Amino acid sequence: MTYFEDLNIIDVNAFIGNWAFRRLRHNDAAGVLGMMDDFGIERACVASADAILYRDCQAGNEKLYEETRLAPGRFWLYATLNPAYPGWERDLARCADLGFSALRLYPYYHGYALNGPEAGALIDAAAAAGWPVSVPGRVVDMRQRHWMDTTENLSVEETVEAAEAHPGATFVLTESIVSAPPDDPLWARMRALDFYVEISRMSSVLRKETQALVESLGPERILFGTGFPFKAPSPAFLKVQVLDADETVKSQIAGLNARKVFGNGGRKHGDG
Amino acid sequence: MLWFWRGNLNLENAMVIDCHMHVRGREDGSLSEEWCENTIEAGELLGIDLFYVSDLELTGDLRYESFHAANGRVLEAINRWPDWFRGWCFVNPGDPRALDEVTQRVRDEGFAGVKLYNQYLIDEPVQEPLIERCIEWGIPILMHAGRACDEETLQRPGRMSDASHFVAAAKRYPEAILIEAHIGGGGDWEWALKCLPDAPSVYLDTAGSVIDEWMVDRCVEALGVDRLLFATDMTMEGGVGKVLDANLTEEERGRVLGGNFQAILDRRKV
Numbered sequence: 001m002t003y004f005e006d007l008n009i010i011d012v013n014a015f016i017g018n019w020a021f022r023r024l025r026h027n028d029a030a031g032v033l034g035m036m037d038d039f040g041i042e043r044a045c046v047a048s049a050d051a052i053l054y055r056d057c058q059a060g061n062e063k064l065y066e067e068t069r070l071a072p073g074r075f076w077l078y079a080t081l082n083p084a085y086p087g088w089e090r091d092l093a094r095c096a097d098l099g100f101s102a103l104r105l106y107p108y109y110h111g112y113a114l115n116g117p118e119a120g121a122l123i124d125a126a127a128a129a130g131w132p133v134s135v136p137g138r139v140v141d142m143r144q145r146h147w148m149d150t151t152e153n154l155s156v157e158e159t160v161e162a163a164e165a166h167p168g169a170t171f172v173l174t175e176s177i178v179s180a181p182p183d184d185p186l187w188a189r190m191r192a193l194d195f196y197v198e199i200s201r202m203s204s205v206l207r208k209e210t211q212a213l214v215e216s217l218g219p220e221r222i223l224f225g226t227g228f229p230f231k232a233p234s235p236a237f238l239k240v241q242v243l244d245a246d247e248t249v250k251s252q253i254a255g256l257n258a259r260k261v262f263g264n265g266g267r268k269h270g271d272g
Numbered sequence: 273m274l275w276f277w278r279g280n281l282n283l284e285n286a287m288v289i290d291c292h293m294h295v296r297g298r299e300d301g302s303l304s305e306e307w308c309e310n311t312i313e314a315g316e317l318l319g320i321d322l323f324y325v326s327d328l329e330l331t332g333d334l335r336y337e338s339f340h341a342a343n344g345r346v347l348e349a350i351n352r353w354p355d356w357f358r359g360w361c362f363v364n365p366g367d368p369r370a371l372d373e374v375t376q377r378v379r380d381e382g383f384a385g386v387k388l389y390n391q392y393l394i395d396e397p398v399q400e401p402l403i404e405r406c407i408e409w410g411i412p413i414l415m416h417a418g419r420a421c422d423e424e425t426l427q428r429p430g431r432m433s434d435a436s437h438f439v440a441a442a443k444r445y446p447e448a449i450l451i452e453a454h455i456g457g458g459g460d461w462e463w464a465l466k467c468l469p470d471a472p473s474v475y476l477d478t479a480g481s482v483i484d485e486w487m488v489d490r491c492v493e494a495l496g497v498d499r500l501l502f503a504t505d506m507t508m509e510g511g512v513g514k515v516l517d518a519n520l521t522e523e524e525r526g527r528v529l530g531g532n533f534q535a536i537l538d539r540r541k542v
Contacts, residue, residue, distance in 0.1 A: 001516070022462070025486050141482050142422040143458030151423070201481075205314035205508050206307075232485045234513030242317040242509065 013225025137176030390430030418459030456480030479505030
């Protein structure tokens with residue numbers, strides 16, 4: 001079903017590939033494209049689900065590139081890199097050459113600290129390449145974790161601290177709940193940075209975390225994301241639909257903000 | 273706001289019923305009206321017609337005074353917003369006055385059924401008088417449940433039932449209307465789906481913050497569409513959206529969204 005006929009929607013939180021701990025469906029490029037067409041998504045920022053658990057992430061990135069190259073203009077690609085594994089500098093250069101648009105980090109899977117020197121070097125390199133740095137707060141809900149899955153998540157505070165340590169970088173926080181009173185210093189800290197938040201774990205009603213984001217962080221910092229194919233896509237659309245905001249704000253969240261963040265990448269890979 | 277998605281459903285004579293939702297109290301013990309109003313607003317925006325509510329779960333060794341007060345807040349919400357709220361009667365089955373509370377709330381005040389939390393497992397002997405009363409009256413039992421896999425949840429006080437406990441209870445009491453709460457409540461939902469085919473009288477509600485793609489379809493594949501009940505447990509857009517995304521016919525979706533729960537309510541004998 002198409003929720004919005006008149007918004008250019010960009011999904012900044014999508015995946016292609018397999019997940020070791022649960023079977024996914026519609027998780028190849030054709031499946032994700034099918035979802036995008038069904039829901040009226042113009043473009044998706046996709047990461048390799050395989051790369052999260054591969055020892056050598058680059059194998060997942062290469063596979064992601066091969067899968068998506070036949071759909072020019074529909075994808076922006078996250079390069080999943082591990083700064084604690086050798087050769088990430090070459091892998092970053094390779095991904096840049098292939099037209100990847102952003103860096104994706106999973107410190108809780110790859111065994112390093114987001115605020116440590118290894119990650120710092122990679123974040124600086126990404127910033128130098130003009131890439132935003134995307135960090136999911138988690139991949140799956142810890143309460144249903146497979147017995148061999150990680151026991152760690154990433155807090156909002158850790159991510160903000162990392163962004164503060166790299167003020168020249170653009171940070172995109174996905175799969176997180178950002179919730180704080182209006183007068184909490186967290187908001188000012190995030191506003192002082194080039195810091196964006198994706199909404200798939202927050203609600204526009206009842207506790208109204210998305211509403212608080214609009215008011216305290218600013219509508220220009222909020223990004224639409226589904227989490228597909230890990231998560232059902234409709235909830236993200238409903239969050240935008242029921243948000244108490246005008247169409248200008250909804251347009252920003254639905255896609256205009258993402259275009260500004262990611263639109264400078266993808267120079268060789270289907271940037272239409 | 274137009275509930276555009278309802279236009280695709282054959283719901284002219286049916287309601288969208290959230291069978292697992294909550295009201296909450298303020299620190300002074302009074303009902304939070306703001307929470308109720310926000311819930312109603314969510315219902316209006318998302319196309320939910322009616323909420324079956326209990327007070328937010330209270331863990332530990334609860335006494336009558338606590339759950340009686342919690343149910344009082346539910347009654348207050350029902351009386352104030354009768355078009356929006358119906359009640360679950362929450363009790364600690366280990367309290368000697370639990371059955372008295374059920375009698376008052378269900379028989380005298382019209383609550384729909386009994387809500388249990390984690391004071392005891394669903395298949396422990398302490399539940400037997402309660403289950404037998406519910407069978408006698410043809411009313412459902414909705415119980416907090418899940419197969420938690422993380423240390424934080426496992427370390428919390430209380431005893432959380434999982435699907436295997438429901439299977440055991442259902443084998444002993446096949447006439448009981450047992451609803452295992454929130455398949456998306458955070459535990460290993462695939463584990464639950466491996467257990468529950470052995471207990472054809474157990475229902476599942478779809479609530480919880482986990483909105484895994486394919487989850488609702490997998491529930492239908494494992495249990496059949498008639499055993500699945502729409503609920504949010506405070507995950508509003510996620511609760512609606514994951515049912516909308518399930519690969520169901522619109523007739524089947526209407527049953528999940530309200531028809532199945534209405535059929536349970538129609539079995540009431542008191």
